[in-house]
Amino acid sequence: MRALFLSWEYPPVMVGGLGRHVYSLSKALVQAGHEVTVVTRHAPGAAYEEYVDGVRVIRAAEDPPLFTFSGPTLLAWTMALNHTLTRAALRAADTAGFDVIHAHDWLVAHSAMTLREHLGIPLVTTIHATEAGRHQGWLPADTNRSIHSTEWWLANESDRVVVCSHYMRWEVNQLFGVPHQRIDVVANGVDPELWRSDPVRTDNARRAYAGDGPLIGFAGRLVYEKGVQDLITALPAVRAQHPGLRLIVAGDGPHRQRLVGLTESLGLEQAVSFTGFLGGDLPSVMAATDAMVVPSIYEPFGMIALETAATGTPIAAASTGGLKEIVEPGRTGMNFPAANPEALATIVSKLLADDGNARRMARTAQHVVIDRFSWSLIARRTGRVYATAVAGASSFLTSRATELVAHGYPELRIPEGNLLRLAAA
Numbered sequence: 001m002r003a004l005f006l007s008w009e010y011p012p013v014m015v016g017g018l019g020r021h022v023y024s025l026s027k028a029l030v031q032a033g034h035e036v037t038v039v040t041r042h043a044p045g046a047a048y049e050e051y052v053d054g055v056r057v058i059r060a061a062e063d064p065p066l067f068t069f070s071g072p073t074l075l076a077w078t079m080a081l082n083h084t085l086t087r088a089a090l091r092a093a094d095t096a097g098f099d100v101i102h103a104h105d106w107l108v109a110h111s112a113m114t115l116r117e118h119l120g121i122p123l124v125t126t127i128h129a130t131e132a133g134r135h136q137g138w139l140p141a142d143t144n145r146s147i148h149s150t151e152w153w154l155a156n157e158s159d160r161v162v163v164c165s166h167y168m169r170w171e172v173n174q175l176f177g178v179p180h181q182r183i184d185v186v187a188n189g190v191d192p193e194l195w196r197s198d199p200v201r202t203d204n205a206r207r208a209y210a211g212d213g214p215l216i217g218f219a220g221r222l223v224y225e226k227g228v229q230d231l232i233t234a235l236p237a238v239r240a241q242h243p244g245l246r247l248i249v250a251g252d253g254p255h256r257q258r259l260v261g262l263t264e265s266l267g268l269e270q271a272v273s274f275t276g277f278l279g280g281d282l283p284s285v286m287a288a289t290d291a292m293v294v295p296s297i298y299e300p301f302g303m304i305a306l307e308t309a310a311t312g313t314p315i316a317a318a319s320t321g322g323l324k325e326i327v328e329p330g331r332t333g334m335n336f337p338a339a340n341p342e343a344l345a346t347i348v349s350k351l352l353a354d355d356g357n358a359r360r361m362a363r364t365a366q367h368v369v370i371d372r373f374s375w376s377l378i379a380r381r382t383g384r385v386y387a388t389a390v391a392g393a394s395s396f397l398t399s400r401a402t403e404l405v406a407h408g409y410p411e412l413r414i415p416e417g418n419l420l421r422l423a424a425a
Contacts, residue, residue: 165322213244
């Protein structure tokens, strides 16, 4: 199968987990015998075109005027990005035929739709998260509602929609009305070798960050839905049970200064280290901790849970979204209710108090990662989705065209209030 990937993230552009996913999946698909071309945005110093692990990577330069990737100009930035991605993909199509387009999230929706119509090939879309989910069901501003409508459009026009968990299958069905039979659950994967810690670096990290007590960690983007505020709020109670405990917060994001302010207001400046992005040092730093905590309020999947398991580190995670499908209480980790600092403190304290049991669960989680979440397995499942999309493309397009002729494009109505709560009702 010859696949054209569209993604706004790809190394060296790494904002969240999407870039890592696209990199690993495209490489695994090539190893499985597929041909993959990734069209993405250019980054200073990166090659405009190259082969990376057998994947053809085309990086398109931004069009002027140059917008910033921020709230006021986000939609304008996205439209400009889609123009340059479309032109780059069409040039690629002139030299290599494609069987399927694989779009990753709403930021490439307009390019994906243009290419689908121009090339006449099926469109597969991975919905990594939703705007309603990221905002706990609320769409408070015009930008949020615009993103939601783009997600709805892309999901409904795709031949197949891929999601990373059964929770996300429910969410996409409920929010966008995509029939269950057109939604495929294909989990994210992890390469255990990439998360193998270096003993020397691990020892150095332990000396750098740990004090006289235990060391716990968080890794991820510093945004509200990741729940770091709940972890910091719970820290005094955990330290009361485990004197000298310290916390590493690895990552960056728009909520960093608020989190630093919260830390200072609780008098925890000496107990919390904000490290920023750690890059290649992250596996060793994670392995240096006594436990990693995933306090997410909204989590479609929870890549960091898999990565933690791959390092052999005990994990405590919020029982929300896709995390519930990864962390099995008492077997591969421990759970606590999301957005509940008191429960978080109780569970993390229990995990730290029984190191033997914590390490037993961590070893089990390592085996589960290898058995269920290898990229080779994920690539095979993705290949089957492509085959299904290609086999059913003509009937899907015909039925869609008939529907539009008969009824016109259905009007998207965005109800007031919490969309996730309304969807569950």
